[in-house]
Amino acid sequence: MDSDGTRRGVSAVDDLDLILDTDLQARVGRTISSVTGTSLARYITLSQPTWKGFILAFQATVRELKSVGKFKNIDRRSIFARLRVAYMGIVHQSLSIDLVAASLRQREFATKITSAECSGMDSPFALFKATTRYHKFMLLMNRGSKKSFLVPTLDIDLCWHTHQLFPCSYREWCLEHLHRAVNHDDTVGKGDLSQGMRATSLAWLEAYREPYTTDDLRKGYFSPGRKVAGIICPPYGLHMLNKGRKLDKARTGSASRCFG
Secondary structure, three states: OOOOOOOOOOOHHHHHHHHHHOEEEEEEOOEEEEEEOOHHHHHOOOOOOOHHHHHHHHHHHHHHHHHOOOHHHOOOOOHHHHHHHHHOOOOOOOOOOOHHHHHHHHHHHHHHHOOHHHHHHHOHHHHHHHHHHHHHHHHHOOOOOOOOOOOOOHHHHHHHHHHOOOHHHHHHHHHHHOOOOOOOOOOOOHHHHHHHHHHHHHHHHHHHOOOOEOOOHHHHHOOHHHHHHHHHOHHHHHHHHHHHHHHHHOEOOOOOOOOO
C-alpha cells in the first residue's frame, strides 16, 4: 500500500541502477583500483547463486559504495534488507514474489468487495466516483511526507488493483504523474493500517476539504493510554481533542463501507 516512502523523482529502480551499474574507483589500502560494476552486479551473473552468496555480495557492495561516496545517493538505505525479505522463501525461482502468500492475502479483499454491502459497486455512477477518488488518492502521494504511507478505501483499492492489471501503462502513468513507480504493498499489519488510515484521512481532508472514509477514526486514536496521558498532561489532551474533531470531519456518514 505502500506509499512507498521514496523522495519525489526517485524510485527503487533508480537505487538498483546505482547499485548494479556503478563503475567504482574502489580504495584498497592506499591504492586506487578500478572496479567495473559492484560485487552484487558481478555475483548475479553466476549460473547457480545462493542466498549466502547474495548476502555477502550485498555487504561487499555496501562497502564499495561507501568507499567512493556513492552510498549516500541511495534513497532507500535499507534496500538490501528489503530485497532479502522480498525474495527469500519464493516458492519458484522464476517468480518475483511469493504468489501463494499474495493470493492468501487477497482473500480478505475479495471477500469484502463481493459482499452484500458492496452490491452497488458495479453501477456506472459508483465506478465513476471510485475512479475519481482513485485519481485524487494517487495524486495525494505527492503531498505526503517520506515517513507516512497512504491507505486506500475499498472503492479506491478496487481501482488500484484494476489499474495494475496493465503493468506497463501503470508504471508509465506513475512516472509521468508521480515521478516514481508506486508499489502496492499489501503486507502491512493491521496496527499500521489503522494508523495509516487516520493519516490518509487527515491528509485527504486537508487537500480536498471533504471526508474520506466510513471507518470510525476516533476509536483507534483515543486509546486508554492516550486518554490517561491527556489527563496527566492537559496540553496533550487539548491536542487530542483538536485531532479528534479533525478525525470526525474526515469521516463520511455513508452507510456503505465500500465508498468514501
